[in-house]
Amino acid sequence: xxxxxVLIIGGGITGAGIxxxxxxxxxxxxxxxxxxxxxxxxxxxxxxLHSGARYAVxxxxxxxxCAAENxxxxxxxxxxxxxxxxxxxxxxxxxxxxxxxxxxxxKKTGVAAKEITVEEALKKExxxxxxxxxxxxxxxxxxxxxxxxxxxxxxxREANAIALNYHSVREFExxxxxxxxxxxxxxxxGSVEIFKPEIVVNASGAWANxxxxxxxxxxxxxxxxxxxxxxxxxxxxxLINRLRKPSSGDIxxxxxxxxxxxxxSIRVDSPNENKATEEEVDFLIRETAMMIPDIAISRAVxxxxxxxxxCGSDRSCGREISRTFQLIDHSEQGIENFISVIGGKLTTYRxxxxxxxxxxxxxxxxxxxxxxxxxxxxxxxxxxxxxRIASSIANRVVRKSLLFANDVIQRCTEELRGMEVVCSCEExxxxxxxxxxxxxxxxELSDLMRRTRVGMGYCQGGLCIFGLLxxxxxxxxxxxxxxxxxxxxxxxxxxEPVLFRGxxxxxFFKEHLINGVYHLxxxxxxxxxxxxxx
Amino acid sequence: xNVALRTSDCIKCSACxxxxxxxxxxxxxxxSGPRNLVVDLPRFFAGRMISSQEIFKCTTCWKCEEVCPSSxxxxxSILRLREMMFNEKNLVEGHKRIVENIDRYGRSIEPQLGERxxxxxxxxxxLYFPGxxxxxxxxxxxxxxxxxxxxxxxxxxxxxxxxxCGAPLEKIGDLNRLESLREMNLMRFGRFDEIxxxxxxxxxxxxxxxxxxxxxxxxxxxxxxRKNRLKFKPPRNSIRVALHHPCxxxxxxxPQIIDQAYDLLQSIPKVKIVELEDPDKCCGGGGGVVAGFxxxxxxxxxxxxxxxxxxxxxxxxxxxxxxxxxxxRVDIGRVxxxxxxxxxxxxxxx
Ligand SMILES: Cc1cc2nc3c(=O)[nH]c(=O)nc-3n(C[C@H](O)[C@H](O)[C@H](O)COP(=O)(O)OP(=O)(O)OC[C@H]3O[C@@H](n4cnc5c(N)ncnc54)[C@H](O)[C@@H]3O)c2cc1C
Ligand code: SF4
Ligand code: SF4
Numbered sequence: 001x002x003x004x005x006v007l008i009i010g011g012g013i014t015g016a017g018i019x020x021x022x023x024x025x026x027x028x029x030x031x032x033x034x035x036x037x038x039x040x041x042x043x044x045x046x047x048x049l050h051s052g053a054r055y056a057v058x059x060x061x062x063x064x065x066c067a068a069e070n071x072x073x074x075x076x077x078x079x080x081x082x083x084x085x086x087x088x089x090x091x092x093x094x095x096x097x098x099x100x101x102x103x104x105x106x107k108k109t110g111v112a113a114k115e116i117t118v119e120e121a122l123k124k125e126x127x128x129x130x131x132x133x134x135x136x137x138x139x140x141x142x143x144x145x146x147x148x149x150x151x152x153x154x155x156x157r158e159a160n161a162i163a164l165n166y167h168s169v170r171e172f173e174x175x176x177x178x179x180x181x182x183x184x185x186x187x188x189x190g191s192v193e194i195f196k197p198e199i200v201v202n203a204s205g206a207w208a209n210x211x212x213x214x215x216x217x218x219x220x221x222x223x224x225x226x227x228x229x230x231x232x233x234x235x236x237x238x239l240i241n242r243l244r245k246p247s248s249g250d251i252x253x254x255x256x257x258x259x260x261x262x263x264x265s266i267r268v269d270s271p272n273e274n275k276a277t278e279e280e281v282d283f284l285i286r287e288t289a290m291m292i293p294d295i296a297i298s299r300a301v302x303x304x305x306x307x308x309x310x311c312g313s314d315r316s317c318g319r320e321i322s323r324t325f326q327l328i329d330h331s332e333q334g335i336e337n338f339i340s341v342i343g344g345k346l347t348t349y350r351x352x353x354x355x356x357x358x359x360x361x362x363x364x365x366x367x368x369x370x371x372x373x374x375x376x377x378x379x380x381x382x383x384x385x386x387x388r389i390a391s392s393i394a395n396r397v398v399r400k401s402l403l404f405a406n407d408v409i410q411r412c413t414e415e416l417r418g419m420e421v422v423c424s425c426e427e428x429x430x431x432x433x434x435x436x437x438x439x440x441x442x443x444e445l446s447d448l449m450r451r452t453r454v455g456m457g458y459c460q461g462g463l464c465i466f467g468l469l470x471x472x473x474x475x476x477x478x479x480x481x482x483x484x485x486x487x488x489x490x491x492x493x494x495x496e497p498v499l500f501r502g503x504x505x506x507x508f509f510k511e512h513l514i515n516g517v518y519h520l521x522x523x524x525x526x527x528x529x530x531x532x533x534x
Numbered sequence: 535x536n537v538a539l540r541t542s543d544c545i546k547c548s549a550c551x552x553x554x555x556x557x558x559x560x561x562x563x564x565x566s567g568p569r570n571l572v573v574d575l576p577r578f579f580a581g582r583m584i585s586s587q588e589i590f591k592c593t594t595c596w597k598c599e600e601v602c603p604s605s606x607x608x609x610x611s612i613l614r615l616r617e618m619m620f621n622e623k624n625l626v627e628g629h630k631r632i633v634e635n636i637d638r639y640g641r642s643i644e645p646q647l648g649e650r651x652x653x654x655x656x657x658x659x660x661l662y663f664p665g666x667x668x669x670x671x672x673x674x675x676x677x678x679x680x681x682x683x684x685x686x687x688x689x690x691x692x693x694x695x696x697x698x699c700g701a702p703l704e705k706i707g708d709l710n711r712l713e714s715l716r717e718m719n720l721m722r723f724g725r726f727d728e729i730x731x732x733x734x735x736x737x738x739x740x741x742x743x744x745x746x747x748x749x750x751x752x753x754x755x756x757x758x759x760r761k762n763r764l765k766f767k768p769p770r771n772s773i774r775v776a777l778h779h780p781c782x783x784x785x786x787x788x789p790q791i792i793d794q795a796y797d798l799l800q801s802i803p804k805v806k807i808v809e810l811e812d813p814d815k816c817c818g819g820g821g822g823v824v825a826g827f828x829x830x831x832x833x834x835x836x837x838x839x840x841x842x843x844x845x846x847x848x849x850x851x852x853x854x855x856x857x858x859x860x861x862x863r864v865d866i867g868r869v870x871x872x873x874x875x876x877x878x879x880x881x882x883x884x
Contacts, residue, residue: 502604509546
C-alpha cells in the first residue's frame with residue numbers, strides 16, 4: 001500500500017496538467033492512467049490551439065479563456081506548437097452578417113482577429129477556393145497533443161511526481177464519507193496496487209461518470225463523438241476555419257506532413273464508441289473541400305474519433321453546450337476528498353489545471369503558488385546537439401524528444417544503424433525508437449507511435465512495421481506476434497473508413513507483405529486475436 | 535497540381551528506389567531516391583520545397599516510373615521540383631555554364647568548331663534539327679545523319695539560326711529560358727511541321743514542350759530500309775556489337791525505336807549482335823548530371839562499360855549523343871554512336 005497526498009485518475013492532458021501544477025507546488029502525488037498517456041480524447045482531438053475566434057460569437061467565456069491560454073502556451077510549450085496562424089473564410093452562400101458579428105465579438109472577447117482581403121488570403125493560402133468572399137486572420141496554431149501531454153508528465157516527474165500508465169482504477173474503498181483506498185490494477189502484469197490518498201482527483205474525461213460511480217455518485221454529462229480525417233500532405237500553411245455558426249466540417253489543421261479535417265458531432269452512449277464511419281469521412285471531405293478544393297482529390301489516410309464529455313445533459317445539440325469546463329467538489333454530495341473535472345479543451349488545459357490545483361492546494365493547506373503560466377514546460381538543453389547530427393533532422397528529433405534529446409541523439413549517432421530511417425513517412429530514426437523502447441512508459445508499439453510518430457504517415461505502418469518490430473524485440477521480451485497483431489488491429493481501425501483509392505491499394509499491398517514476412521494470414525491472425533481477447 | 539498531390543497514391547513498395555541507378559551508385563545516403571524526394575518530402579510543405587542539391591542528381595532515366603505500380607509521374611515531379619527551386623544564383627558550376635552558353639551562343643555548350651554551314655540542298659519537305667552536341671561535340675552524328683538522309687532520298691533542310699532545343703534547361707528547372715528558346719525555334723521552323731532529330735533529348739523536348747511529333751533518325755532509316763531505299767554492305771571482318779538502350783529512347787520516346795535499331799543492325803551482314811546484361815541501365819549521361827555531378831556520371835558510365843566488356847562486344851553502340859559523350863569518358867571499351875556506325879555500311883539502293 002502506498003500513501004500519497006494526491007491521486008490523479010486519468011493521464012490525458014487534464015490529468016497531466018494538474019500533475020505538473022501540483023507537483024510544482026510541492027504536492028506529493030501519483031497519477032494513474034489506464035492506457036497510455038494521451039490515449040483518450042486528448043490524442044484523438046483535432047490538434048488546434050484555439051485563438052478563441054471559433055467561440056467568440058456563441059461562447060464568449062470560452063473565447064476569452066482560449067485567447068489568453070493561446071498566448072501562454074505559445075510561450076511555455078513552443079516545442080509542441082507550430083505557430084502557423086489561421087484564417088477564417090466565408091463562402092458565397094454563407095451568412096455574411098455573421099462575419100460582422102464575428103469581428104465585433106472577437107474584439108469584445110479579446111481575440112486578435114483582423115480582416116484581410118480575399119487577394120491577401122489567396123496569397124497566404126494558394127490552395128484556398130476562389131469562391132471565398134471574406135477572410136479574417138487569427139492566431140490559431142497547430143499543437144501536438146501527445147507531446148503536450150508527455151511534456152506535462154515529464155515536467156511533473158522532474159518535480160518528483162509519480163506517473164504510471166497502464167494502471168487502471170478498479171475500486172474505491174470508502175470509509176465514513178472519505179475515499180480511503182484506491183484499488184488499481186497494473187495492466188502490465190495483472191497485479192493489484194493499493195493507494196491511500198488524501199485527495200482523489202477524477203480527470204478521466206469521458207469516463208468521469210464511471211469513476212464517480214465507484215463512489216456511488218453520478219455526474220450529469222453527455223458524450224459527443226467527433227470524427228476527423230487525416231489527409232495526406234500539407235495542403236495549407238496555416239489553419240483554415242469556416243466562418244459561420246460553429247458546425248461540422250469547419251476546420252482544417254496542418255499537422256506535420258498531413259492536413260487534418262474535422263469534426264463531426266454525434267451523441268453516443270459510451271466512451272468506447274470512438275470509431276469514425278465512412279459517412280462521416282464522406283461528409284467531412286465534401287464539407288472542407290468547399291474551402292480547399294484539393295481535399296476532394298487528396299488521399300485520405302486515416303479517420304479517427306474522440307469523445308467529448310460535455311457537462312449537463314439537458315440540451316440536444318453537442319455544439320450548444322459551453323465548451324468551458326466544470327469543476328465538481330463532491331464534498332457537497334458526501335464524499336469529502338473527491339474532486340472531478342470535466343469538459344474544457346486542450347487549449348485551456350493549463351487554466352483548468354490551475355483552478356483544480358488551487359482547490360486541492362487549499363484542501364491540503366499547500367502554500368506553493370502556481371507557476372505554470374510562467375515557467376517553460378521543458379527546459380531542453382540543446383547544447384551541441386546540432387553539431388552532432390544534420391540540422392534538419394536534429395530539429396525534428398529535439399522537438400519530439402522532450403527532456404531526452406541528448407540521450408536520443410546519442411542513440412542515433414552511436415548505435416549501429418541508429419541513423420537509419422525506419423519510418424520514412426514521418427522520418428523516424430532507428431535510434432529514436434531504440435531510445436523509447438527502453439523507456440519505462442513504453443509497452444506497445446503504438447506507445448512508440450505516440451512518442452515518435454512512427455507509423456502515422458500515409459502507409460500507416462506498412463513499411464516501418466518491420467524496423468519497428470525488430471527494434472522493439474531487441475529491447476523487450478514480449479511476444480513479437482502479439483505486439484504485431486495489436487499494432488495492426490489499432491492501425492486498421494483507423495484505415496477501415498477510408499478504404500478507397502490510394503489507401504485501398506496500400507492495404508492490399510500491406511496484406512501481402514505482412515502475410516509474406518510473418519505468415520500472418522487471415523486465419524492465424526484470427527487465432528491471435530482470440531488469444532488476445534482471453 | 536502540387537507535387538505531393540500528384541504522387542499521393544504511392545503504396546511504398548520501394549520498387550522505384552530499388553531500380554534507381556543513382557541510388558545504386560550513391561547509396562540512399564547520397565541520393566535518398568525518388569520516393570523520398572517526390573513522395574515523402576513534399577508532403578511536409580504546402581506548395582514550397584526545401585532547397586537541396588540532391589534533387590539534381592537524378593538522371594531522369596524514367597526507370598522509376600516504369601516500375602511504379604501506381605504509375606506515378608516521378609521523374610516529372612522531380613523536374614517540377616527543380617523548376618520550383620530554380621534560382622539562377624544558386625546553380626552548381628556545370629549548370630551555371632549551361633545557362634551562360636545559352637545566353638551567349640544559343641547553344642548549351644561552348645562552340646569549338648565554329649558553326650556548321652546551313653545545309654539546304656533540295657526543295658525541303660522536312661526539317662532536320664541537329665542539336666548542340668551533334669553539331670559541335672560528337673560531330674560524326676551530324677555528318678552521318680546528313681549522309682544517310684541523302685542516301686535515303688529524304689528531302690530535308692536544316693533551319694537557319696536554330697537555337698538549343700532547351701532540354702538542358704528543363705533539366706535544371708529554368709523554364710523561362712526554355713520558353714524563349716522554344717519561341718525562337720518555332721519561328722525558325724516556319725511552315726514545317728515535321729522534324730527529324732538525331733538526339734533523343736531534342737526529340738523528347740519537342741513533344742514535351744513544343745507540342746510537335748518529331749521523328750528520330752532511326753525511325754526514318756528504318757522506314758527507308760522497309761521501302762528498299764537503303765541497303766547495307768558487310769564490314770571486312772565480322773564485328774560483334776552490343777546496343778545500349780538510351781533511357782530517353784526506351785522510356786520517353788518509345789521502345790519501338792529500340793526494336794527498329796535492332797532491325798537495322800540485323801540487316802547489316804557480318805554484324806553480330808550480343809546482348810548486354812541490363813541493356814536499358816542508365817549510363818548517367820542525362821538529367822544535367824554530367825554537367826552537375828561529373829563524378830557520379832562517370833561512375834554510372836563505368837558500370838555500363840563494364841557490362842559492355844563482359845558481354846564480349848567489340849563495340850558498344852549508343853543511339854544518343856549524350857550517352858556517347860559520357861560513356862567515352864571511361865577508359866575501357868569502345869563506344870560508337872549508332873547512326874555513325876550504320877552510315878558506314880549503308881548504301882543507296884540502286
Ligand atoms: C473530436 C474532438 C476534437 C477536439 N479538438 C480540440 C481542438 O482542436 N483543440 C482543443 O483545444 N481541444 C479539442 N478537443 C477537446 C480536448 O480534446 C479535450 O478537452 C481534452 O483532450 C480532454 O482531456 P482529458 O484529459 O480531460 O480527457 P482524456 O484525454 O479523455 O483523458 C482521460 C483519461 O482517463 C483515462 N481513464 C479512464 N478510465 C480510467 C481508469 N479507470 N483508471 C485510470 N485512468 C482512466 C483514460 O484512459 C484517458 O486517457 C477536442 C475533443 C474532441 C472529442
Ligand atoms: S528518373 Fe532514374 S535517376 Fe531519376 S529518380 Fe527515377 S530512377 Fe532515379
Ligand atoms: S514505386 Fe511507386 S508506389 Fe512504389 S514506392 Fe515508388 S513511388 Fe511509391
